[in-house]
Amino acid sequence: MVSPALPSPADGRFAAACLDAGLPVPDGIACPPGERRERRFAVYRNNVVASLIGALGAKYPAVAAIVGDDFFRATARLFIAAHPPRGPVMAWFGAEFADFLAAFPPVAGLPYLPDVARLEALALASFHAADARPLGACDLAGLSRGQAALRRHPAAFALRSPWPVLTLWRMNTGRAPLGEVDDWRGEDVLVVRPGLDVAAVNLPPGAAVFLDALDHDPAAAAAAALAVPGADLPLIVATLAQAGAFAAPETTP
Structure with missing residues (x-):
């Protein structure tokens, strides 16, 4: 032809x-x-x-x-x-x-459809992001001594939505039973790939703001997160760390 x-x-x-x-x-x-x-x-x-x-x-x-x-x-x-x-x-x-x-x-x-699409795009971006060792328990001692700083894992992304996007995404991808959405409150979502598989989890208030601010001004990330009503900084850091949203220090203290 x-x-x-x-x-x-x-x-x-x-x-x-x-x-x-x-x-x-x-x-x-x-x-x-x-x-x-x-x-x-x-x-x-x-x-x-x-x-x-x-x-x-x-x-x-x-x-x-x-x-x-x-x-x-x-x-x-x-x-x-x-x-x-x-x-x-x-x-x-x-x-x-x-x-x-x-x-x-x-x-x-x-009106929630664009944010569902944004969540799906972040899942693909996370899948193709660079590899990095997630922050582990052995790294926390160095952080507490000020020898290293928290940094975002390259495969970690946050989405803030006024809609229950994670619930809708799970229902419409077979990850949860399809049914009526009882709670239409917004959801903040973390998309991350600390290993080989992409995961998406709900975030507590302020966590998405904290993760995004970490890229630009780590010193101000805590203040930005605490400005969100209901934010609990220890819970934010613990949730993000447990999900693999932080990368381990590039060099061992």
Whole structure:
């Protein structure tokens, strides 16, 4: 089907035509005698779009479960047209999906959906994050003597949401029975991968703020966390440490 004169993958016209049925078949596309280029390229285009829809569904299974397969596929087609892949690594494709959903009128009645998508994106980011040894009990002595400082594990991410996103995510990924959500209060969630598996856990008040502030100003992280109503600093540090949200010191004291 493809002749030696096919444009290079860097040619934006070829990539655009793969995603937009309204564009003409790119120059350099050949086919056997008696076949129509348009028909054969349409098959290729459909396969490309179907593959991208599949990749998006694999990244956002809870969103797909909430809205249903037909609705998700139709939404994904619109998203792909507006945000095509920017590179060959499919793990990073779809990063804009949560923001797309937040501005997508057909899901306005599901205001929690963008945060469910954000949680799923953080789970994938955690899975692909750099490895680091999580903080262990033997490291705490060095911290107490001031020989090292708390630092975030590279696979640890926090999400603050006004919706019960962790509950919804668990229900719609088979991690919890599907049923009515009795408590619609917001949830702060930690996504982390201290070993090989990604985990998501509820955080106490102030913990997400503490973890995020740790990156910018460790000295102010405690103050920022304690400004959150109901925050308990020892509980925050213990919860985050037990979940593997802190990385061990890079050098042994």
